Amino acid sequence: MIKITDLEKYYATEEVRTIALNKLSFNVKKGEFVAVMGPSGCGKSTLLNILGLLDDPDGGSFVFNGIEVAGFNERKRAELRKHNIGFVFQSFNLIDELTVFENVELPLIYTGVKPAERKERVEAVLEKMQIMHRRKHFPQQLSGGQQQRVAVARAVINNPKLILADEPTGNLDSTNGNEVMDLLTELNEAGTTIIMVTHSEHDAKYSHRIIRMLDGQKVTENILMEIS
Amino acid sequence: MIRNHIKISLRNLWKNKLLSTLNLLGLSIGIGSVLTLMFSVYAYYNADSNVVDQANIYYLKTTNISGDSYVDTPYPLLKEISESSPEVVAATHLQGWGMPWLEYGGSDFHERVDYVEPDFFNVFSLPLKYGNRETVLEKKNSVVLTDKVSRKIFGEKNPMGEIIKVDDTLSLTVTGVLEPISPYSTFRLGALASTQLLEDYPSFIARANWADSFTVNYLRLNPTTNIAQFESHIKELAKKNYADPNIIASIKLMPFADMRTDSIPVVKTIISGSIAAAVFVLLIVLINLLNLNASTMYRRTKDIAVRKILGSSKKEIITQFCIENGILVFTSILISALLFLGLLLPKLNMIYGADFGEITFTVANDYPVILFAMA
Ligand SMILES: Nc1ncnc2c1ncn2[C@@H]1O[C@H](COP(=O)(O)OP(=O)(O)OP(=O)(O)O)[C@@H](O)[C@H]1O
Numbered sequence: 001m002i003k004i005t006d007l008e009k010y011y012a013t014e015e016v017r018t019i020a021l022n023k024l025s026f027n028v029k030k031g032e033f034v035a036v037m038g039p040s041g042c043g044k045s046t047l048l049n050i051l052g053l054l055d056d057p058d059g060g061s062f063v064f065n066g067i068e069v070a071g072f073n074e075r076k077r078a079e080l081r082k083h084n085i086g087f088v089f090q091s092f093n094l095i096d097e098l099t100v101f102e103n104v105e106l107p108l109i110y111t112g113v114k115p116a117e118r119k120e121r122v123e124a125v126l127e128k129m130q131i132m133h134r135r136k137h138f139p140q141q142l143s144g145g146q147q148q149r150v151a152v153a154r155a156v157i158n159n160p161k162l163i164l165a166d167e168p169t170g171n172l173d174s175t176n177g178n179e180v181m182d183l184l185t186e187l188n189e190a191g192t193t194i195i196m197v198t199h200s201e202h203d204a205k206y207s208h209r210i211i212r213m214l215d216g217q218k219v220t221e222n223i224l225m226e227i228s
Numbered sequence: 229m230i231r232n233h234i235k236i237s238l239r240n241l242w243k244n245k246l247l248s249t250l251n252l253l254g255l256s257i258g259i260g261s262v263l264t265l266m267f268s269v270y271a272y273y274n275a276d277s278n279v280v281d282q283a284n285i286y287y288l289k290t291t292n293i294s295g296d297s298y299v300d301t302p303y304p305l306l307k308e309i310s311e312s313s314p315e316v317v318a319a320t321h322l323q324g325w326g327m328p329w330l331e332y333g334g335s336d337f338h339e340r341v342d343y344v345e346p347d348f349f350n351v352f353s354l355p356l357k358y359g360n361r362e363t364v365l366e367k368k369n370s371v372v373l374t375d376k377v378s379r380k381i382f383g384e385k386n387p388m389g390e391i392i393k394v395d396d397t398l399s400l401t402v403t404g405v406l407e408p409i410s411p412y413s414t415f416r417l418g419a420l421a422s423t424q425l426l427e428d429y430p431s432f433i434a435r436a437n438w439a440d441s442f443t444v445n446y447l448r449l450n451p452t453t454n455i456a457q458f459e460s461h462i463k464e465l466a467k468k469n470y471a472d473p474n475i476i477a478s479i480k481l482m483p484f485a486d487m488r489t490d491s492i493p494v495v496k497t498i499i500s501g502s503i504a505a506a507v508f509v510l511l512i513v514l515i516n517l518l519n520l521n522a523s524t525m526y527r528r529t530k531d532i533a534v535r536k537i538l539g540s541s542k543k544e545i546i547t548q549f550c551i552e553n554g555i556l557v558f559t560s561i562l563i564s565a566l567l568f569l570g571l572l573l574p575k576l577n578m579i580y581g582a583d584f585g586e587i588t589f590t591v592a593n594d595y596p597v598i599l600f601a602m603a
């Protein structure tokens with residue numbers, strides 16, 4: 001599903017030029033659950049931004065579902081992104097001015113789904129995430145675990161083929177963290193491909209494969225479970 | 229989509245109540261002030277749009293040897309000019325003489341009366357609601373009322389032929405009623421009567437000599453008139469007739485459009501002051517608006533990022549901003565309109581009213597101001 005080859009990304013400020021990704025290559029198969037680990041600053045978030053079509057690489061190739069997407073312009077990336085990719089972040093990134101229901105509904109609005117269908121789908125996913133009773137609350141009125149469940153609900157509402165999670169349990173205690181990991185595992189078992197950045201060896205064990213990075217490069221790969 | 233934008237905008241504004249209120253207040257007061265200032269400027273420039281063919285209307289302006297200018301001449305001069313000059317199409321005095329009591333049906337009204345020649349309506353083509361403009365002031369005991377005064381004395385009824393008593397001595401017959409005069413007009417008319425009446429007053433006769441300059445003269449001239457030549461002709465007449473011709477430096481024909489600033493010189497200052505103030509306030513409002521935009525933008529960087537990730541286009545994000553600020557601006561415009569109509573305009577009339585007459589606001593007449601304000 002994903003094939004990156006010699007991917008490069010630089011950040012240039014006035015004085016220094018940082019190499020965030022240095023000829024990074026790997027593949028991810030459809031239905032796989034991959035964990036990406038590495039020390040702070042090694043380029044994990046940068047990688048997710050590119051995989052999530054939020055950013056364009058400076059060099060190398062990125063084939064997504066058989067299409068070369070490196071060099072796509074902003075509009076084309078956005079189009080591909082909103083139909084195929086869901087995001088979960090460490091800091092939840094819910095919109096404070098919207099209720100739980102409205103936050104989850106937002107991606108459907110952007111993909112042009114009709115109101116009646118939106119209501120049905122949002123309620124179904126909130127039910128599944130066991131957060132339905134909080135649908136009229138605002139994010140600040142929820143616990144961290146609840147907020148992350150809302151964020152996961154929002155990430156999956158468009159039935160994305162790929163979910164990108166950047167330290168999804170980073171701000172949660174172990175109980176809430178495990179709950180979110182169970183949710184992701186469930187989604188993966190239902191067929192969604194997941195790439196998750198994490199600092200936690202415990203969370204990484206939920207995945208099929210761990211890619212370890214250092215200074216923008218892949219150093220090792222541990223396969224925990226072979227998938228066909 | 230739009231509903232979602234509006235909802236978020238309102239919640240955002242509500243969440244930052246203090247900031248929103250401050251912004252709203254600032255914008256309202258700013259826009260209200262600009263509206264008021266611009267309106268008085270507009271009123272000034274449209275002052276005499278009801279006087280047609282102004283280019284050929286002149287008044288006389290005297291400058292004496294010590295450099296003082298005034299818009300008055302001795303009373304008999306106009307007659308001399310008219311009788312000796314084929315260039316004059318029509319000429320009239322516009323002469324106030326006290327402010328008499330008008331009595332009708334047992335009620336008394338204190339109104340301004342100006343005395344004019346029957347030719348007045350050939351100089352100024354003010355439209356008449358009732359009466360025939362050719363003959364309206366032909367008879368000595370005629371009076372023409374402005375629409376306003378007619379309504380005051382007679383209500384809605386047609387007053388033609390009614391008798392009004394003036395200062396308990398004179399009886400005048402209403403022979404005409406003017407159509408409403410633009411409130412910004414140079415004229416502050418109440419009622420018009422014939423100068424023939426005036427010439428009966430002993431107190432007036434005593435002053436209507438060649439020594440006293442106190443009367444305002446209006447002339448409609450043939451468009452082909454050589455103004456310089458005509459002015460020297462007037463100077464000749466002055467030299468021949470004035471009791472003391474040597475103190476006169478010049479008598480000039482001034483275009484009607486200058487009358488307003490000539491008779492009330494401070495108007496010009498007020499108007500340029502108003503324009504400057506309006507520009508200044510507008511600038512502040514604009515800066516405030518930019519500031520407002522920047523601060524919403526700042527508060528919303530996370531919001532924007534998240535929306536972008538979820539698939540929102542740039543256009544939708546910009547729309548969101550525009551709506552939030554639009555709500556503020558639109559509400560301010562509403563508030564400032566209320567402020568303007570309810571407070572500033574009446575105050576303006578209180579200040580200006582005595583000199584310039586009442587300024588009224590009707591959407592039909594004054595939409596250019598609104599359009600300009602919006603731009
Ligand atoms: N917008 C940016 N401008 C300049 N440099 C950046 C930018 N974003 C990231 N970098 C640099 O690129 C490198 C990789 O950053 P990245 O955020 O991918 O690290 P990370 O692996 O996600 O770290 P962490 O685990 O702390 O989140 C870092 O050295 C960082 O300083």
Ligand SMILES: [Mg+2]
Nearest residue numbers: 044045046166
């Ligand atoms: Mg990171």
